Amino acid sequence: MSSVTGAPTYKFSVEEYHKLGEVGIFHEDDRIELLNGELVIMAVIGVRHMKAVRRFINVLARKYGQRCLIDAQNPVMIDGHSEPQPDFLLLRAEADVRDSAPIPEDVLLLAEVADTSLAYDQTDKRAAYARNGIVEYWILDLTRDVLHVFCDSDGREYRTKLTVSAAESIAPLAFPDTPVALAELLPA
Numbered sequence: 001m002s003s004v005t006g007a008p009t010y011k012f013s014v015e016e017y018h019k020l021g022e023v024g025i026f027h028e029d030d031r032i033e034l035l036n037g038e039l040v041i042m043a044v045i046g047v048r049h050m051k052a053v054r055r056f057i058n059v060l061a062r063k064y065g066q067r068c069l070i071d072a073q074n075p076v077m078i079d080g081h082s083e084p085q086p087d088f089l090l091l092r093a094e095a096d097v098r099d100s101a102p103i104p105e106d107v108l109l110l111a112e113v114a115d116t117s118l119a120y121d122q123t124d125k126r127a128a129y130a131r132n133g134i135v136e137y138w139i140l141d142l143t144r145d146v147l148h149v150f151c152d153s154d155g156r157e158y159r160t161k162l163t164v165s166a167a168e169s170i171a172p173l174a175f176p177d178t179p180v181a182l183a184e185l186l187p188a
Contacts, residue, residue, distance in 0.1 A: 011037025014083050035128055037081040043116045048142055049087075051187035052113045056088040056140070059184045064090055064175055068108055075101040076110065078132040084125060087113045087140075090172060104133040108174040111138040118143055126150060130158045136173050140185060147182050 012020075017034045026032055031042040045053075053072060061070045069091040075083045077100060088111040095106035110129060112121040121139050129137045130153040137158065139148040145166050150158035151173060164170045164182050171179040 009038075011081055012039065013037070013080055014077055015080075017083060033075070033085045034081070034083045035124060040120075042085070046115060048187050049113050049115055052140055052142060052185065053087050055185050055187060056111060056113070059180060060088070060090065063178050063180055064172070067175060069093060069095055071095075071102070076107060077101040077103055078128060078134065082128055082132070084128070086110045090174065104135075107134050109136045109138065109172045110134050111140060113140045113142065115142040122148070127157065130154075131156060142187075145186055147185070 012034060014034060017039070020026060021028065031044065033040050033042055057070060057072050064070070069089075071089040071091055073085055073087055074089070075085050076089060077083045083101060088109075089102065089107060090109040091102050091106050092108060095102040098106070112125065114121045118139070118141060126137060126139075130150070133153065135151060135153075137150040139150075141148055147164040147170060149162040149164060149170060150160065152158060152160040162170075166182050166186055169179040169181045171177070
């Protein structure tokens, strides 16, 4: 589905997005997220995607769970017009005391698991995350069984881009002393 060309559109704020949920326009189990003021219908989660998210949670919780908060498939408010629901987050402990979704300053690592959503995750989401100060962004690409790593944002785009193969390991910037093997994150 594509957006309307040449006609004015309405951009929702995070506050308006929440009000739509409060009045019952959509519910918390609907697969919708807000990015750049637009409501985005998220793809149905397939079995391999589900298994990859589960692996992310288990493997990274074992490695980093004593050092930060682990979160999965919950919203992060990256600006006043965007509240995406990434597949996985490593968060600073301060995120737990907020009365709102985590914000970019809380995020140590944000990761998406991508199969049918790969183009969206590599373009719209990556640009929004870079623009809003997400320090490190990973895309677990299930179409090629690689991990795309993005960091060092210049405020528009990530300057550092790496591709990690299934035989390699990577450590989050927040925990350089504790690498994770990509093979541990990839589902069978």
